[in-house]
Amino acid sequence: MERRRSLPDVLAGGIFVLIGGAFVVGSLGHRLGTPLRMGPGAFPLLVGAILAVLGLAIVVKGLVAGEVISFGPVPWRAVVLITLAVLFFGFAVRGLGFVPASAVTTLLTTLAGSRVRPLTVVAVTIGLTAAATLIFVVGLQLRIPLWGPWLGF
Template sequence: MRARRSWPDVLAGAIFVVIGAVFAAGALGYELGSPLRMGPGAFPLLVGVIVAGLGLAIVVKGLIAGEVIAFGGVPWRAIAAITIALVFFGFTVRGLGFVPTAAVTALLTALAGRVRLLTAVAVAAGLTVAATLIFVVGLQLRIPLVGPWLGA
């Protein structure tokens, strides 16, 4: 009996192999250093090799013991909501400030799935608080909490 091949796995694995190889090749342009004193190219080279290796494993799995998976329709609502959220964040973070922009972005991405409005608001509030603590307080990014468009 012949094993089925999973062409989606083979394609996904091949994409990972290409991405890993590109990162590894780009890392060779930097100094690698030694294992005790790694240079700026050591980490990207390591990550590229790991990603390519995992991609190769996915390709082999797809060729040897692949499973045929039936995919549903394309989630256009989720794709549109997340794309709009990212574009909104990029264009408004300096004008509105970090907190309002992060809140709206998190709300839009939460609504990309089929969740209740109250759940989406709770998720957006939690993500906004976490992102503010991580990026503005912890990493000290120089982004105003409330921007000039809101009179701050």
């Protein structure tokens, strides 16, 4: 029986272990508290530990039972548009407001697909913008203005 190693799994698992370890180390600088009265370092410690354990499991899986994966061409259009959408949202949400920034971000990410119809783009943009507004601004009561100062509101 031939053992195959999956380099993508080993690399991804290693990245998870590093990020989880960084969270664990960073959380040790804060008070952990007790299980009933958790301090500010407890949650990052737990999340970091879980992430590190999952990363370790992915590394072991990649070393023991890896798969040979053939990669196709890189979808550069999707990579560029999604990266631009995330950067746009981060830089424009305070100036434009939550609704316009979410709408443009959703529009850009929807256009990242290779086969999209204009009606689908509009429907997804309206639906996700409304859902995000209801969840984050109304439900979670984040203090983000719906319309920003760049629009004159």
